[in-house]
Amino acid sequence: MAQDPKKPLSDIEIARQAKMQRIDAIAEKAGIPDEAFEPYGKHIAKIDLDKIPGLQDRPDGKLILVTAINPTPAGEGKTTTTVGLGDGLAAIGKKTMICLREPSLGPCFGVKGGAAGGGYAQIVPMEQINLHFTGDFHAITSAHNLLSAMIDNHIYWGNALGIDTRRVTWRRVLDMNDRSLRAINSSLGGVSNGFPREDGFDITVASEVMAVFCLAKDLADLEERLGKMIIGYTRDKKAITAADIKASSAMTVLLKDALKPNLVQTLEGNPAFVHGGPFANIAHGCNSVAATKAGLKLADYVVTEAGFGADLGAEKFFDIKCRKAGLTPAAVVIVATVRALKMHGGVPKDQLGKENLEALRKGLANLGRHVENVRKFGVSAIVGINHFIADTPAEHELIAQVCKEQFGVDAVVCSHWAEGSKGTEELARRVVALAEAPHPLDGRGFRTLYPDEMPLWDKMKLIAKEIYRAADIIADQKVRDQFRDIEAAGFGHLPICVAKTQYSFSTDPNHRGAPVDHVVPIREVRLSAGAGFLVVVCGEIMTMPGLPRVPSAEFIRLDPKGQIEGLF
Known part of the structure; x- marks a missing residue:
């Protein structure tokens, strides 16, 4: 069927009409030598940064x-x-x-759809970028769940580290929105399946492995950060890490190729x-x-x-x-x-x-x-x-x-x-x-909102007051004790990573505009020692989203030509 000349082309139609250059030409334009790029087909490549001569000296x-x-349902772009x-x-x-x-599969099949730009401002090939791409997210999911399996295996074979199964903090992950997995009981079915305990899933993009992956400067730094991740505690509340479980090296092996940046084109x-x-x-x-x-x-x-x-x-x-x-x-x-x-x-x-x-x-x-x-x-x-x-x-x-x-x-x-x-x-x-202006905005230059040495509770309060314009933050005594214990364990210098609704300055997603003097309730805190920050969960935000009443997945299909429809 011919395109209606009065109807603008859709994002996917524009992308399919584009004449993409071969990825080696894009690499050459970027100044990346042949020996540093590893093609994933004609239009995608992994880049081995160690093979770019003198890169760090530039x-x-x-x-x-x-x-x-x-953000609103109207879209911002x-x-x-x-x-x-x-x-x-x-x-x-x-x-x-x-x-x-990289886009997550969860939102792609949930409510958001593809995430590669739009119209004549896109990155391509957009279908591959949104679906599996070079497998980075699968590698991150696998590395995370390898650690999960090794934790349960360690407990099963005698628990030499004395892990308290009631205090295992390491959950499992999946790159999909699935609310039924937020809270589960694992290891059911008898003695041969291990020791039953409460467990749950987060979406892969909320994994500490993802955070570590995105903050690591190289493979050595990646392995060191993975090893510092806390997976649980003993009965006397001693922290147990991925290095204690002897999992960080194998996890690094799974992430070795994923850590190389992916090169595509506009x-x-x-x-x-x-x-x-x-x-x-x-x-x-x-x-x-x-x-x-x-x-x-x-x-x-x-x-x-x-x-x-x-x-x-x-x-x-x-x-x-x-x-x-x-x-x-x-x-x-x-x-x-x-x-x-x-x-x-x-x-x-x-x-x-x-x-x-x-x-x-x-x-x-x-x-x-x-x-x-x-x-x-x-x-x-x-x-x-x-x-x-x-x-x-x-x-x-x-x-x-x-x-x-x-x-x-x-x-x-x-x-x-x-x-x-x-x-x-x-x-x-x-x-x-x-x-390129000769002087920064106020003569002082770029700065962070708070210093490392500020107490964790005060950091969170400062973010709430200065950025969200809240009157205060609140939390029950258990959460306040967690702030205190994390500082006592030597992590008081870490920055805060707030988990909160994106739709409002407040924790109420329906409160649009510029609300002031609201209160930010803190539900829980999670120490990400490997990534190097403290996750502070506020309001009703979920680290495993659910699908909407009518998910995008209902409209995603292959047309008679084998092309993907409904993703964008």
């Missing part, structure tokens, strides 16, 4: 973070903007590398590393340190993203990834859409196509909050307005006016979905001006 390029307002900005920077003559996370033939993928609402939400640092050595500009809104993604990018990896961001792009801002202003989804300046002005409070927050880290920001066809000039003008007069930042309309790099060249020029 100067770093500029690091640009793309973040966003709190953060990944699309990341890709579009990367193409725009390349179009104005900057050697650029895009660094993104529709315009610009290189992109897609590697690692912790969620931002239940983990730290950034692509791998290995890919980002390699990109900085290979390119003048690296464009990366942090998951969900800046209250989760950007805060963790700054306070965890930049702190751990020694990164210094040069500028931040905060993505917003007219539609999403109107939804934050109280407009229902079915009325977003109508101009509503009053609701838009009200919703801009959410954007303003994120601008203020980013500035607290000493980084200059600019707003990227991701253009939708129903937007009106008056709405764009209002956003630009409020951003300039009230928030003190510029706002640039971007049409990359429809026009590719042509639609982001102005944003690219403004970003370059910010990144």
